[in-house]
Structures are given as structure tokens and as C-alpha cells.
Amino acid sequence: MERFTLSRKEMADLLHSLNGQHVNTPIQILKNSWSFKNQEDIVNLLSSGVPTIFEKIIKHSKSEIGFSINEIVSLGNQIEYTHLSPSAVQNWVKRDIKELVGSPQIGKKYNVDQATMLLIVEDLKSSLDFDSIRKILTLIFNNPEDRSDDIIHPIDLYSAYASIFEKLHHRPIPHMEGDGPMNEWIEQFIHDECRNILPTFKHLNEGQVNSVLNVLIVSSLSVQAAYYQSAAKRYVYAALFLQE
Numbered sequence: 113m114e115r116f117t118l119s120r121k122e123m124a125d126l127l128h129s130l131n132g133q134h135v136n137t138p139i140q141i142l143k144n145s146w147s148f149k150n151q152e153d154i155v156n157l158l159s160s161g162v163p164t165i166f167e168k169i170i171k172h173s174k175s176e177i178g179f180s181i182n183e184i185v186s187l188g189n190q191i192e193y194t195h196l197s198p199s200a201v202q203n204w205v206k207r208d209i210k211e212l213v214g215s216p217q218i219g220k221k222y223n224v225d226q227a228t229m230l231l232i233v234e235d236l237k238s239s240l241d242f243d244s245i246r247k248i249l250t251l252i253f254n255n256p257e258d259r260s261d262d263i264i265h266p267i268d269l270y271s272a273y274a275s276i277f278e279k280l281h282h283r284p285i286p287h288m289e290g291d292g293p294m295n296e297w298i299e300q301f302i303h304d305e306c307r308n309i310l311p312t313f314k315h316l317n318e319g320q321v322n323s324v325l326n327v328l329i330v331s332s333l334s335v336q337a338a339y340y341q342s343a344a345k346r347y348v349y350a351a352l353f354l355q356e
Contacts, residue, residue, distance in 0.1 A: 178221030
């Protein structure tokens, strides 16, 4: 990964920390992600130019942090295999998924939950149209002005499928049973991991469990699709570069 790029799991931890829901501070999470070993590492890395959005996070006080559309785009583009644009996100919040995000809740800026919702939509749109995205997310999310009536929290959904993606892309290959096709194995792995995560969501009734499971599977498959799309683009760029 590039120097300041975060995995989705690292971003999920950062979002939880910004909401005061993680044992580590945002700065500690960034230090761990960037693999600082000593003060010299810190000086060398920071001298190369930290993205402005991370400078804001490093400097922010204990008060609630808000993000502009451009800052959400910048934050999202620090995640591996993610490609956001300000114009697209503006369209999302004004039209395509307005009812899922709601209006800015910190002055003219969006809070961490709203930023997370936009990151989830970015992952889903690699596989789904906006009508499908709205329908699948409203199975578990309700009024964006009051997250207490959601079945699960947006950051918890993001963290859950991020952890599955982490296992697929940043962990040693587990033992594979049987001799079926690799694609079937990956799909079954995602299904199994989604079911294994369900017990972490407390107080869900049977119907809610099924809704969360289906949204988790869809999200996990979509972010896997985003990875393949990004990989294909890299090979296109490489092929065109070699022709020059």
C-alpha cells in the first residue's frame, strides 16, 4: 500500500476512535497504521507531507469532529482500492442517497456517522445501482438524524465487512477444504465469516439478524468487487504505459 493509505479495517478503527468508541486515540491508530518504530521514522514520514485530512485529525481537539464533502472525499481516498470524487459525493447527498445521509449535523459539516455512510455507499456502488443501495441499507438504517433507531450502527457495519476483507487480503491463506472452484470458496468464506460476526451484534430479533446478515454479505461481496475493479484498472494503466 502507499505510504499513508489505510486498510478498511484501519479506517474502521479510526472512525470508531473519532466517535470515542475505541481504546486507542486517532493518533495512536494512525501511528500503528503507518508503522512508526521510533522518532526518526515519525520525522521522516511526516516530512514527506501528510495528507491534509490526516493533519486535521491529528490536530483536532476532544470536541466532535465535522467533515466537509471535500474532506470526506479526501478521507475516503486514503483507503485502499477507493476512488471518490467531490462531484459524485455532492450528487449523493443532494439526490441519490439524501434520505440515508441527511443534512449536515455539525454546522455545515457532516459527522463521523454520516461520513461512514458515504464510505459504505462507495463500496456498494461497485456492484449496485442507487435504488438497490437505498433498499438494502434501509433494511438496517432508519432516521439519519437519530442513529438510536438503527438496527446496527453504520460504523459497526463498516467495521464488520472491513474485518472480512482484511482476512481475505491481509492474512495468510487458510486451509481450504474440498476441491471446488476458488470463486465458490471465496463466496462461501464470506458467508461463513458474516455468520460468525453476527453474535457481536446484541439484542437483535430473528428478523433483524437475517437483515443484518444479508446486508453484511452484500457489502462484503461488493467491496471484493471493488478490489477486482481497482486491480483491472491498474493493469489497464500498465498496458497503456508500456505502449508509450
